[in-house]
Amino acid sequence: MKQASELLRDLEALEREARAAIADATTTDALEGIRIRLLGRKEGRLTAVLRRLGEIAVEERPALGAAANRVKSALTELLGARAAELGAGAARVPGVDLTLPGRDQWAGARHPVTLVIDEICRVFQSLGFTRVRGPEAETDWYNFISLNTPLDHPAADLHDTFYVSDGILLRSHTSPVQIRTMQAFQPPIRVVVPGLVYRRDPFDASHAPAFEQIEGLAVDQGVSFVDLKATLAEFARRLFGRRATVRFRPSFFPFTEPSAEVDVSCILCGGSGCSTCKGTGWLEIMGAGMVHPAVFENVGYDAERYTGFAFGMGPARVAMVRYGIADIRMLYEADVRFLEQFA
Amino acid sequence: MNVSYRWLRALAPELEDAPARVAERLAMVGAPVDALVALGDQLAGVVIARVERVQRHPNADRLTLCEVDAGQATRLQVVCGAPNVRAGAYYPFAPVGATLPGGLEIRAAKIRGVVSHGMLCSERELGLGRDHTGILELHGRFTPGEPFAEALELNDVRLLLDVTPNRPDLLSHYGVARELAPGGEAGLRLAGFPSLEDGSAGAPLAALDEQIRFVVAAREESTGGVRVVLDDARGCPRYLGAVIRDVSVGPPPEWLAARLRAVGLRPINNVVDATNYVLFELGQPLHAFDLDRLRGPAVVIRRARADERMRTLDGEERVLHEELLVIADAERACAVAGVMGGAESEVTSATRNVFLECALFEPKTIRRSARALGLSTDASYRFERGVDPEGMERATRRALALIVAVAGGRVESVAVDLHPQPRAAPVVGLRPARVSQVLGADFDEGGVTRYLEPLGFRAVGRVGDAVHFRVPGHRWYDVTREIDLIEEVARRHGYDQFADELRAFRPSVVPDDPMAQLEDRLRTLLVARGFLEARSASFASEGEGDVALLNALSQAEAWLRASIAKGLLHRLEHNFTRGARHVRLFEIGTVFQPSPAGQPPREATHLAAVFTGARLPPHWSEATAAFDVWDLKALLLELARVLGLGSAAVVPGSGDRARGAVAVVDELAFQLRDDRGQVGWGGRVAAEAVDAPAWADPIWALEVRLSPEMAVREPPVLRALPAFPAVERDLALVVRDDQAAAAIEAAIRAAAGRQLEYVAPFDLYRGPGISEGQRSIAYRLRFRAPDRTLTDREVDDVVARVVDRLREEFGVQLRA
């Protein structure tokens, strides 16, 4: 009898100690140590207690055995639960402060202008356009003459151009790719042309000597000014939201006629006027027009048979408006504190 | 182009739109208004006063004491510091209580012991100009006390018009009014000028008109004793000249000065101002010469002689050359044609007789002259774009009438009009059906005619289905073919009137650019690996590019880049100076290589990356290691995989280095190769190649040339999943340091044969038990057969073969 009650007391003490130890364990390794000390096949203390059952009276064995098994299964369950806690970090336990930061990865990001280019291209791709690109260094024939812009016409002044050598320049717009595309393919053509263009403007808050542009060109029989308006209106709705509207104003580009400046209702104020749209409610985003017959003649297309429209826009400007970037230089400085914000 | 709202209203009396509405309409015409500037509303308190008496200030030599009639019951005592104040003249006067445009509030103040009750104002104090040499003397008849701004018609609105180069007709008030007036040109009116003597409306222009007769000649004619010779008809297709004698050059009347100030011009003298007035009214530049300074007297339109010299109106001494068109007298150049007059023949207060020029210069000639001299004037700007050849006589008559009205004198009755090859007005056909086709809406003959006639186009007949329109002179430069008329129809119809309903279209025959797709995949890969995308201008400084710009903005941007990594290292330095330690940047862009003369430089698309700092964001649980060479190698292998180069593409060693490439540590560098050779490199950036702070971690960089072949992606062909279990063996080998792990691995593969499914090192050890100059590499080998379970014996045999081979080939021992 004495032996049985002694064993029971040991069992209770063991359970008490074990529960405290399990609660204090902060790592699964520590928990595994506890498990081995309690339940290990060779040295485990509970195992030892169970072994001593043979030393006590036969009639007391079942009760004591049941008690020992209850402790064993309770502790096993506790160990399992604690292991799950430590693994999943599901509960507040002394020694583990789950308010500490987790283990992170570096966050990468596409450039904000890339984000805008990707989105614009996606919208036009969904309208049946494909992407093409062309060289950044061009001849003056591709950059000006083929686009109905004589070199000695004031229209050529609109672009102050970088020259590499006589007649070789850095393209001042993506429009030369219109020519290259029409030289390589016969209609129907529907392309968008993302790319870098160059103007001799020193860096300041709103100018950069190199910046991105996206050109568009659609040529087929029966393409009209109405198609141009419809395409750009649909583009504006898909890029800026269903309520976005566009406004076409007469303008001048030597390689389109009729030509238009295309304004989009201000995405910040919705048209009521704010500082971004200078109170007008409109953002000047694009230039567009019907392809000038002289351009078709320069690439050997039949200008009576085919008509087409072209447009161009500045994704950097869209990015600045969309993300609230006040100074264009931020786009090209690669300051990680800036770029990280687009992750 | 600056437009005065009052002036516009004077030309188009039926135009009733307020200035803001005019601005809106102009935007839809194609000439957006950049700004509306209210003029004169800050002058509300200023009145006109007559100075009655002028005395010396008792306590100051430079000051005067004036008795001023400002329309009040009593005369006011005013202290004045201007040297030009005189009794009997009218001046703008700011009485006590008035506020000047600069914000100065006028109070009764003691000046050197005498109280001054107001201030007589200079041009600058009123915000009308820069002149501060004296107070502004007003010329004309006024009532003391009348509000200054109203009397001078200064309360006006200036519209800053943005005119595109194809619309020189909008560079005049008349042209702008033509677009806006109800009924177009038919609704415009050129009013007579108030006469100088009594301010009354002047005699009808017709009276003067009848006195003057233009004698048309080809090359040479005389007017008032001046021989006019048109020597260069290519640069000057038409030249009108007239002589006015006995003018009184002096200040312009206030109405004329106000008109010029409203468009931002500074009044000079009545004769010069009259020519500027006509330039802004009709768009025709005119030039007045002091006739008595012209030798001969003759006027010769010719090219300059080599090294001919003259001083232009701006005081610059100019050396001319044979390309430049000049207006000369019998001996030397007196004006750079269409750009700027000469100082010597300038009209001054001493001028008595004037030769007035109204020329049509060829746009390209003037453009070259203006560029050569680095000048752009109101005249050259208009000539470059084209002035109205049909409006020249009207402009001349208008200027003569104005000069006589404001400066007196009499016009010689015979004027010259040299016009060797009069050109018939162009006629352009317009097919209404074509209009409908291009614009996507229906137009008929009546519709297009109604839109075009108010602008001066006149239907003159029909040929087939085309209506023929005569083009007015002010549109000769931009309306030359049918599409130009279609644009006019669209503009007059209103761009906002066209539908914008999306219609069916045929799909593009042009394939989507595979390089764009490749770049997209590379961006996805690098962004997933924690890299930030940079975009930088393609410029580089000397030594960092092989293609120079002819007209660079600065030395630092004088070349086109040959490497993107180099630029990214500069961006890294930029980040270092801002304290950033963990930087991972990449960029995809164009680099340039020289080509044979006459061809554009060769371009290639490169991907570059630069990274430094900790491999993972610092975390409290453990110290984070900095990026090392294995991170670089893994990234290169990943790129090689995406670019379809295969795992053998990453080879140790820095390889061929292009000029201007980033310097790397040779022992920590790789080449990236495809079948044909090296396509890239990666390595640890050498210390001298980057300006890094002491706390910076090692810097790694890579650059790859992308090509369209890399964009081709074969879809993966699935291998069946294994049906039988694998057997693994570990081999710990002792390998000499000069024996490459890759060679050992290749030997293992060769010896093990097809059943070896996988082999990779999993541990590398140096230290006790391994002698100097050696290391232990532990490999895990996994074997599998596709059709059965391999037995231990089979695998042991293969491993024994591997060990034998390694021993024979490399002398490699198994680690004890």
Ligand SMILES: [Zn+2]
């Ligand atoms: Zn807004």
